[in-house]
Amino acid sequence: MAASARRGPYFCGIDAAMDVVAGKWKSLILWELHNSGTRRFAELRRGLPGVSEKMLIQHLREMEEDGLVHREVYREVPPKVEYSLTEHGVSLNDALTSLGEWGTARIRRIGAERVPAHDAATGRQ
Amino acid sequence: MAASARRGPYFCGIDAAMDVVAGKWKSLILWELHNSGTRRFAELRRGLPGVSEKMLIQHLREMEEDGLVHREVYREVPPKVEYSLTEHGVSLNDALTSLGEWGTARIRRIGAERVPAHDAATGRQ
DNA sequence: ACCAGTACAGACTAATTAGTCAGGTACTCA
DNA sequence: TGAGTACCTGACTAATTAGTCTGTACTGGT
Numbered sequence: 001m002a003a004s005a006r007r008g009p010y011f012c013g014i015d016a017a018m019d020v021v022a023g024k025w026k027s028l029i030l031w032e033l034h035n036s037g038t039r040r041f042a043e044l045r046r047g048l049p050g051v052s053e054k055m056l057i058q059h060l061r062e063m064e065e066d067g068l069v070h071r072e073v074y075r076e077v078p079p080k081v082e083y084s085l086t087e088h089g090v091s092l093n094d095a096l097t098s099l100g101e102w103g104t105a106r107i108r109r110i111g112a113e114r115v116p117a118h119d120a121a122t123g124r125q
Numbered sequence: 126m127a128a129s130a131r132r133g134p135y136f137c138g139i140d141a142a143m144d145v146v147a148g149k150w151k152s153l154i155l156w157e158l159h160n161s162g163t164r165r166f167a168e169l170r171r172g173l174p175g176v177s178e179k180m181l182i183q184h185l186r187e188m189e190e191d192g193l194v195h196r197e198v199y200r201e202v203p204p205k206v207e208y209s210l211t212e213h214g215v216s217l218n219d220a221l222t223s224l225g226e227w228g229t230a231r232i233r234r235i236g237a238e239r240v241p242a243h244d245a246a247t248g249r250q
Numbered sequence: 251a252c253c254a255g256t257a258c259a260g261a262c263t264a265a266t267t268a269g270t271c272a273g274g275t276a277c278t279c280a
Numbered sequence: 281t282g283a284g285t286a287c288c289t290g291a292c293t294a295a296t297t298a299g300t301c302t303g304t305a306c307t308g309g310t
Contacts, residue, residue: 008237008239012153012228014225017227020231021143028139042287052269055268078277078284079285081288096223097223099142106145112134113133114135167256179259202307203308
């Protein structure tokens with residue numbers, strides 16, 4: 001997956017959606033950008049405890065390629081890059097809502113732990 | 126993931142849901158069982174063109190462990206085993222509906238190919 | 251007798267994905 | 281001059297996931 005674009009062939013819609021959302025941090029990036037609107041690289045990094053810089057850009061680049069994320073570069077020094085969701089990114093995030101609810105119910109059911117929240121103010125869960 | 130159960134810790138609900146649904150064939154197994162109610166091992170295999178026997182049982186075992194799939198063994202010769210969705214499997218499949226619609230729209234958008242359907246009668250897409 | 255079908259198990263390999271770490275640029279501030 | 285900041289890149293390694301292939305125990309059909 002790493003280098004080339006994700007373009008099927010697919011068995012069905014879920015298959016196609018999973019293709020762009022699969023990746024350890026992608027759904028989290030989506031959620032983070034959804035909640036904050038716009039984030040710089042370093043902010044995103046701080047918002048996702050445990051992510052490596054390499055995986056973060058790799059995922060961001062893939063999501064940009066897939067039309068989920070918009071990347072705005074400001075030619076300044078020190079460099080400034082802002083990431084935000086595109087229309088398709090927003091709609092994907094919406095489509096994930098019911099799955100998120102199912103997952104939250106599952107966490108309760110099996111009594112799974114949560115990764116300690118880094119920022120209660122965003123209201124994320 | 127292979128051997129041990131999927132039990133977090135999770136960042137959020139989507140993370141938890143993705144954990145049980147991640148795997149090349151899992152969403153397809155869910156869909157197949159949802160559409161047919163009950164399937165034997167070999168029927169499932171035929172329904173998922175390209176899957177290897179190894180991956181099929183591995184995924185089925187994990188989904189059973191995660192409480193998504195029910196496995197009914199009939200002590201006959203030749204062996205007969207029937208797989209079906211549990212209550213949780215059904216609800217997960219429901220929760221995936223909107224994601225599937227998003228994916229179907231994406232397939233249209235990017236003009237991706239589909240894996241040639243094996244059985245038009247099930248109405249799957 | 252031999253092949254096909256049923257539902258797997260297990261060894262081994264290949265491919266993919268993720269993580270670590272060492273730079274690298276291009277400037278600003280002390 | 282040297283440190284610090286922001287945003288990466290690329291090499292290398294580790295871990296995970298998927299695929300191939302062989303084998304098993306039993307029976308029904310040709």
